Amino acid sequence: MKTVVLIGVLCVLSVEGQTVAPELAKFMAQVRSIVEQLFGRADVNHNGRFDLQDLGNVFQEYDTDGDNEVTKTEFITRFANNSNFLLPVARGLFFDLDMDKNGQLEARDTQLYFDKIDHNDDGQVDHQEFVNYFTQLFQVLFIVAIKADQAIPGN
Numbered sequence: 802m803k804t805v806v807l808i809g810v811l812c813v814l815s816v817e818g819q820t821v822a823p824e825l826a827k828f829m830a831q832v833r834s835i836v837e838q839l840f841g842r843a844d845v846n847h848n849g850r851f852d853l854q855d856l857g858n859v860f861q862e863y864d865t866d867g868d869n870e871v872t873k874t875e876f877i878t879r880f881a882n883n884s885n886f887l888l889p890v891a892r893g894l895f896f897d898l899d900m901d902k903n904g905q906l907e908a909r910d911t912q913l914y915f916d917k918i919d920h921n922d923d924g925q926v927d928h929q930e931f932v933n934y935f936t937q938l939f940q941v942l943f944i945v946a947i948k949a950d951q952a953i954p955g956n
Contacts, residue, residue, distance in 0.1 A: 836931075839935060843931070856911045869908065870907050877895060890939050893941075893942035893946075894939075
């Protein structure tokens with residue numbers, strides 16, 4: 802699987818007027834599917850937008866010990882849900898969410914992160930903003946993970 806994804810990434814992104822290599826298109830479709838599923842889970846109140854209430858609910862869901870902080874372990878365990886495929890995304894997403902870089906997610910991180918992904922500053926993250934942001938982020942995280950995996954002898 803990683804080889805197919807890597808081949809797709811190395812097949813060069815589409816240049817104006819050219820089609821995307823099938824492997825790359827498959828990789829991009831997989832990432833978009835993961836992001837769409839994430840939006841479905843993250844839009845807790847099912848209003849078609851990702852708002853601060855949703856982010857707060859997600860925060861509470863990931864705070865498994867109820868101490869108002871989400872540790873890296875809590876986050877990765879919950880996000881990846883025993884999927885090795887999602888581990889690199891979980892690790893990178895935790896780092897992205899930890900706005901003050903103190904190694905844990907707290908309430909203050911939620912507002913800062915929400916402001917970061919609310920590109921048009923209207924106080925809500927619509928479906929397109931969410932999908933665009935997380936698709937780009939996840940593509941980068943998967944590519945970095947593949948490159949890191951290649952650097953390990955025997956892989």
